[in-house]
Amino acid sequence: MSNVEPLRSEVRDGMRIDWDVPIVMDDGLVLRADVFRPEAPGRYPVVLTCGPYAKGLSFQEGYPSAWNGMVLEFPEVGAGSTNKYQSWEVVDPEKWVPDGYACVRVDSRGCGRSPGFVDHFSARETQDFFLAIEWAGVQPWSNGKVGLNGISYYGMNQWQVASLQPPHLAAMCIWEGASDWYRDATHHGGILSTMWANWYDMQVKTVQHGLGERGPRSKVHGDTVCGPDTLSDAQLQANRSQFGDDILGHPLDDAWHRERSAVWERIRVPFLSAANWGGQGLHTRGNFEAIARAASSEKWLEAHGLAHWTHFYTDYGVQLQKRFFDHYLKGEANGWRERPKVQLQVRHVDRFVERQEHEWPLARTRWTRYYLHFGDHSLRTEPPAAPATVDYEALGDGLTFMSLPLAHDTEITGPSAARLRLSSSTADADVFLVLRVFTSDLREITFQGALDPHTPVGQGWLRASHRKLDPRFSQPYRPYHPHDALEPLEPGQPVDLDVEVLPTSIVVPAGYRIALSVRGKDYEWQASTGLKLSNLKNELKGCGPFLHNDPRDRPAEIYGGRNTLHCDPADPPFILLPVIPD
Known part of the structure; x- marks a missing residue:
């Protein structure tokens, strides 16, 4: 001393x-x-x-x-x-x-x-x-x-x-x-x-x-x-x-x-x-x-x-x-x-x-499901009618599902949650969800975030082996996982994943589109920006310093391979969005 x-x-x-x-x-x-x-x-x-x-x-x-x-x-x-x-x-x-x-x-x-x-x-x-x-x-x-x-x-x-x-x-x-x-x-x-x-x-x-x-x-x-x-x-x-x-x-x-x-x-x-x-x-x-x-x-x-x-x-x-x-x-x-x-x-x-x-989430929220349509990679309020599958590289950029141009200004303010059915060629999979907004000419809108100047509208993550829910704290708009035990995947066997997407707020103008990306790695606004802060090691590419790239946590032999999304019309994949009425 x-x-x-x-x-x-x-x-x-x-x-x-x-x-x-x-x-x-x-x-x-x-x-x-x-x-x-x-x-x-x-x-x-x-x-x-x-x-x-x-x-x-x-x-x-x-x-x-x-x-x-x-x-x-x-x-x-x-x-x-x-x-x-x-x-x-x-x-x-x-x-x-x-x-x-x-x-x-x-x-x-x-x-x-x-x-x-x-x-x-x-x-x-x-x-x-x-x-x-x-x-x-x-x-x-x-x-x-x-x-x-x-x-x-x-x-x-x-x-x-x-x-x-x-x-x-x-x-x-x-x-x-x-x-x-x-x-x-x-x-x-x-x-x-x-x-x-x-x-x-x-x-x-x-x-x-x-x-x-x-x-x-x-x-x-x-x-x-x-x-x-x-x-x-x-x-x-x-x-x-x-x-x-x-x-x-x-x-x-x-x-x-x-x-x-x-x-x-x-x-x-x-x-x-x-x-x-x-x-x-x-x-x-x-x-x-x-x-x-x-x-x-x-x-x-x-x-x-x-x-x-x-x-x-x-x-x-x-x-x-x-x-x-x-x-x-x-x-x-x-x-x-x-x-x-x-x-x-x-x-x-x-x-x-x-x-x-007066409260959170807002009492007047219209909880709205946007369904993932695999055939044309669209995001729609009407569910798909037929079974389908689509796959992507498990450690790659994944897939993006995009809405039609919105007919009127739409406010999304609150927490969100996604329901996916996924299988993997390996014993586990990491899912990175990104809620995004695009202009009518398909330019992505990003924002100055807490640290990164090109932060997307919303993000959520889930390791498939952590998919177990805790019913004491889970809400339809905020799934809660105990993270107390692993449930490995059987390769090729689909499981249901409920993914928390963190609270956000954005008024999306008429003519713009909303999108959901299902990825196998962190979001990147672009491959290189040249942007840094004096107190951070990494270049700012969209996620600031909040990255998930330690190979000791994500070895390729477990988290690599191919992931497949499954659509059952009786329980189709969707993201639940908090739409606030005018």
Whole structure:
């Protein structure tokens, strides 16, 4: 453990800032926090984050492509702040402290200025978060009400710590935070996501505690971002889990995954859950699932588009967050509880239109089946009349079924589900579904997603050996698979697959077409784009970093060969779409 340096406190830019405040854990380890609070003495509500990205690393230095793109498109993000205290995926204290909030940033165990062993989303890390909340709730500058707010990782771990019910936790804003470690994050439909192993290299190892002089220095106070000690590579490796291998080693939804997931019946704190329509792979499903399953009686849903950090920092997002926290942390009677439970940025091909709703999925949804017709690869509302089969390369681009031009503008907003009958020449098969929109001249319409600028309208995945359904949680529009055992295929024998397609929103103009692709690999908008983000390894081709291409998880001898789709007119294949009437 690093030595505990004395607390440093100073006044800068209208704030009292306490740097590297020690928070002692129940095992004696000391986490480090920065506290930004009003100059005037008093007790203030707390907005707290705890995570691995190093509190002293500036957004601009750590994630330059994301920062530069955001402020170029939305200058309001940088306005009204020196931006010296901007950090990745947490609030800007210069925009919160003047409104009477204390902002606390805690480096999680093993990261940034906090020593220890890195083990993401583990019970140990969640207990640390619990203790940090309880510490903040009893400080002399705290009013005893702690709110949690942050993007992605800083949202995901809120679900876990809320399951422990910290007494001083008063409210949460989870901005694009996955809640089910298996289904939302590591295994989509049972298929391994390679994102996490790459993320670990790019965003955690680069700020691990112990990099010391080998790591960055704070642009504000000059100290090393990753602690005072400089460790060897061997020492650093010994202080962290083998995260990618750990995930690979748990291919089913077992106790390891459940330790890192929400316990819905224990989450009772008020919350605002903000999802991204284009966040397939991490930033969509969990926020919608929370609305359906968390025990909280006071819960609100917001859904938006654009890059997943953008609206957290725009005036739109900040004002929404403050109104929520003003009520629950300050006790202001600002009408929050009377507002509709759902706020949607409904997506059009060229804009977003804000709309208030009262439930999710929308009660007025017209659940509409679009059937797959194999003969002409069409997608129609009338079922096929004759038996048929069609096959495709099991690891290839698959097949696309397309509707006729729509007669009128059609809104699709909500979750979807597909029913397929499939056989394979091998003992298993991976199905990748892509919901797509095409113009009248057959150009595909894609959108700026949470990370990728050419994200399709919707995606879903399922490994055929994981096809078993859990009737406790399955809905016609959201099949739920337990992922607790394998049911291998008999080559050539068809089985029924119910595939979850994640929630989406799109108003498809008249004359456009909708389509469903059934693929054997990840969607690609085009073979090469030349587009990258500074914090990602891979080129952005349509799925961002959320790829499923690890050959250890998808060996060709099991997932290669040929897949065949079967049509029985008594139970034909379809996708169930949430059509919203005018």
